[in-house]
Amino acid sequence: MFNDAYVLGTIEDGKLPYQSRWGRHWNGTTWEDNINAKPGYTDNVGNWVEGDITIAPRNDVTGDDHFMVAVGLWGYSTTTYAGVAEFDNSTKKWKCYKLQSVGELRCVWTDGKGYFIAAGDNGMFYTKDGYTADWVYQKAPTDYNFLRVSGVSKNEIYVLGYYNTGGRSYHEIWRYYSQDWVKLYDDKDTTGNYLHIPNAEYVAADIYPSRCSITDSLYLYVIGWESMLFKTKGSSLSFTGTNLSEYGMLLRENGRTGLDINAFSLSDIWVFGTRYNFYHWNGVDFQKVIIPYLPNDEITFGDQRKMVKTKSGKMFLPTEVSSQVYVVMQGTSN
Secondary structure (H helix, E strand, O other): OOOOEEEEEEEOOOOOOOOOEEEEEEOOOOEEOOOOOOEOEEOOOOOEEOOOEOEEEEEEEEEOOOEEEEEEEEOOOOOOEEEEEEEEOOOOEEEEEEEEEEOOEEEEEEOOOOEEEEEEHHHEEEEEEOOOOOOEEEEOOOOOEEEEEEEEEOOEEEEEEEEEEOOEEEEEEEEEEOOEEEEEEEOOOOOOOOOOOOOOOOOOOEEEEEEOOOOOEEEEEEEOOOOEEEEEEOOOOOOEEEEHHHHOOOOHHHOOOEEEEEEEEOOEEEEEEOOOEEEEEOOOOEEEOOOOOOOOOOOOOOOEOOOEEOOOOEEEEEEEEEOOEEEEEEEEOO
């Protein structure tokens, strides 16, 4: 029986007193609002009421069996500050931190061994090395806003950034390797790009790196308008790229954009595309998957969030089923 799960984000359910809730807890039978913390909220006349949790963890969450970290912005203020909420599973208690950087934290990643990275606006980059350690700030060599962060280990991290100007978004992909920054891709200044992606419009929405422990080969997935797999060995910056359409993922051919990648192993990878297009990599090829009770008409648009797979093989997917209405799908891995 799986009876301990959290969904984090801003929840408006139209119930009195019409305030935003920031998460729900699954107790094995029902979803409940009591998550062992009282969130801060804005009352009906616009005043901020303090709570145990004073950030909006609306952007990303990650964790392991012991510890969970959610990121977003701090409280209710005219100036936006980065905020972090931490959950200790041994005590079932939340702690909240207002960090010093102006802007929002957009993404967070963990190696599952107590090392965490949170990144966000204007190249902000925070690390936490150990469950009881402080968050340490550094400025990445870019002014882009970091949208996704994912790593192979604490010494090898990949970050996707974006910048919007003149009605167009530009993207960068960075590697943080042994504490050195290298820009792998830039679609605004393409000089010296290590990654070559065709049709740069909507170039990237998500990234995922993985490394084979036997061959020391890096597999870097870049998901977007043209979804690619880049390979190299060791710390080399000489990449070969393959369009995932060659492996059976036909998002681009069907006029769809890749939005998210959810990877659990080299032979268990999910890619989500627009209009409820779901593709699964089984180690041989990508195959389209129809998820029961979700639209499959190539017309309906809905948002999907991070898929989670437990050690027992159960899978959870928060997904929009109609405008502003979300459910959590539960499935099992074959």
